[in-house]
Amino acid sequence: MTLLTPDVAAQPEAPEARGEVSRGVRNRLLGGGPGDLPRAADIARCSPYGEDLQLALHLCYELCYRGFAGVPDTLEWDPDLLRVRALLEHRFESALRHDCRHRPNVDEALAVLLMEPVDGTGVSHFLMSSGESWHLREYVALRSVHQLREADPHLWVVPRLRGRAKAAMVAVEYDEYGCGRAERMHSRLYAELMADLGLDPAYGRHVDMAGAEVLAASNLMSLFGLHRRLRGALVGHFAALETASPPAASRIAAAMRRTGAGPAAERYYEEHVEADAVHEQLVRREVVGGLLDDEPDLAPDVSFGIAATCLLEERLGDRVMDAWSRGESALRAPLPRP
Numbered sequence: 453m454t455l456l457t458p459d460v461a462a463q464p465e466a467p468e469a470r471g472e473v474s475r476g477v478r479n480r481l482l483g484g485g486p487g488d489l490p491r492a493a494d495i496a497r498c499s500p501y502g503e504d505l506q507l508a509l510h511l512c513y514e515l516c517y518r519g520f521a522g523v524p525d526t527l528e529w530d531p532d533l534l535r536v537r538a539l540l541e542h543r544f545e546s547a548l549r550h551d552c553r554h555r556p557n558v559d560e561a562l563a564v565l566l567m568e569p570v571d572g573t574g575v576s577h578f579l580m581s582s583g584e585s586w587h588l589r590e591y592v593a594l595r596s597v598h599q600l601r602e603a604d605p606h607l608w609v610v611p612r613l614r615g616r617a618k619a620a621m622v623a624v625e626y627d628e629y630g631c632g633r634a635e636r637m638h639s640r641l642y643a644e645l646m647a648d649l650g651l652d653p654a655y656g657r658h659v660d661m662a663g664a665e666v667l668a669a670s671n672l673m674s675l676f677g678l679h680r681r682l683r684g685a686l687v688g689h690f691a692a693l694e695t696a697s698p699p700a701a702s703r704i705a706a707a708m709r710r711t712g713a714g715p716a717a718e719r720y721y722e723e724h725v726e727a728d729a730v731h732e733q734l735v736r737r738e739v740v741g742g743l744l745d746d747e748p749d750l751a752p753d754v755s756f757g758i759a760a761t762c763l764l765e766e767r768l769g770d771r772v773m774d775a776w777s778r779g780e781s782a783l784r785a786p787l788p789r790p
Contacts, residue, residue, distance in 0.1 A: 464656025466511065466520040471504025477511045477536065481523045486532040495539045500547035501767070505540055506667035510659065512537040513674040517601055518655060541675055544668075552759035558688070558744070558751055561758040562736060565695040575769050578776065580703035585711050589649050589790070590782050591704075591772070592717075593658045598670040599642040600655045603628035608677035609686045616742030617687070624694070624731045624739070641720045648714030650790020661783040665768040672764055676757060684750030687743050688757020694735045696765075701725045 466482060469475035476490040490508070498505040514520060515528040527533055555561065572581075579587060603625050610621055630636030643653035652658075659667075676686035705721035708714075744751055775782040 462654065463518050463521045464514075464654070464659070466523065467507065467656075467659045469504075470507045471498070471502075473498055473504045473540075474507040474511065477508045477533070480530075480533060481511060481515075481520060481527060489532055489536050492539055495536070495543055498543060500543045501664060501668055503664040503667075505543060506664045506671060509537070509540045509544065509671045509674075510667050512540065513671060513678070514656070516674065516678065517604060544671070545675065548672075548760045548763070549756065551763055552756055555755050555759040558740065558754050558758070561688075561755055562691060562695055562740075565692060565758075565762075568699060573773075574700075575772055576700040576703040576707075578773065579707040580710075583707050583711070585649075585713070586787075587776060588707060588711060588713060588717075589651060589787055592646055592649055593651055593787060594662050594666050594768075594772070594782065596642065596646060596651075596653075596658050597656075597662050597666050598673070600639050600653075602639045602642065605673035605677040606686065606690050609683050609690075612680050612683040613687075613739075613743060614746060616738050617740075617746065618742075620734050620738030620742060621690075624734055627731065638720070638723070641716070641723060644716035645720040648717040651787070661785045661787070663771060663782075663784055665764070665771045669761075669764045669768050672760060682753065682757075684743065684747070684753025685757030685760070687739060687750075688754040688759075689761045690757075691735050691740050691754070692758045692761040694731045698725050698732065 466478055469478045473490040473494050476488050476494075479488040480486070495505070498508075511520075512533060515523070515525075515533075519525060519528075556564070575591065579591065583591075606621075607625060610618060610625075613621055626632075628638050630638070630640070634640065646653040673686070673689060676682045676689055701721045701724035705718055705725060708717045708721060740754060744754065772782040
């Protein structure tokens with residue numbers, strides 16, 4: 453088994469700002485006063501999917517997870533920061549609701565996710581068929597922003613569910629956390645995958661390299677998870693990921709084998725092929741089905757969660773493939789050589 457360095461569990465450094473809004477939030481975290489925080493008018497001018505707003509949201513949300521080195525834990529509940537976070541969230545959520553206003557119902561949305569595209573396009577298809585080692589390293593680095601805390605955002609929904617939905621949600625998450633064995637936690641397996649590829653597996657290390665599309669996909673989970681009113685949307689997000697995961701994981705596992713990435717690299721995706729195939733049925737029938745039996749009025753929220761997840765994953769995939777098709781890096785900065 454790959455040995456991980458001690459700093460894997462350490463708090464990350466706060467990433468560099470990408471505009472006036474994220475600079476104001478970062479300055480507040482690193483010792484500034486409330487006057488450093490951006491104004492409502494500044495946030496209103498931000499692109500809802502852009503680098504500045506998405507990094508500002510990431511900075512706010514990370515306070516609810518591990519935090520940042522040198523940043524007081526008390527800022528998690530700082531009222532001025534929370535007011536700014538609410539404005540950022542409103543800008544983001546409003547854009548998502550507008551862009552996902554035409555969406556199918558829950559059953560139709562999940563059925564679409566089970567259908568493989570006939571043209572065989574997308575990141576996982578590219579990696580399986582012709583991806584090189586540098587493509588795999590970039591993809592893994594980008595995904596590490598979310599995968600190193602893989603199941604954590606979804607756990608926010610557990611106390612907001614009941615009955616079948618809660619029991620099934622906990623059952624699936626028990627697998628995500630290694631069935632009680634720390635060395636089998638999926639976030640740990642991902643760190644070992646990174647080490648096999650010569651990547652630094654430290655939590656948060658690659659945020660500065662990740663573009664707005666990566667941050668938006670990660671922030672979506674926190675947006676849904678931290679608000680009880682969005683519990684249906686988080687269940688939709690969870691269902692979308694679990695449903696789409698097995699075939700994509702199978703293709704990436706094949707890419708890892710083809711490029712000789714290493715046993716830990718293969719192991720992570722092979723684990724997901726097997727586990728998520730079982731999870732998909734449990735999530736659809738018990739988590740989604742149980743929630744909608746208890747609260748049928750949440751069906752539009754579940755479909756919104758699915759649609760928003762697909763929208764942001766598609767934006768991320770398009771960004772990555774656009775760069776790779778030109779022979780360019782999909783990262784904001786180059787990776788260190790392995």
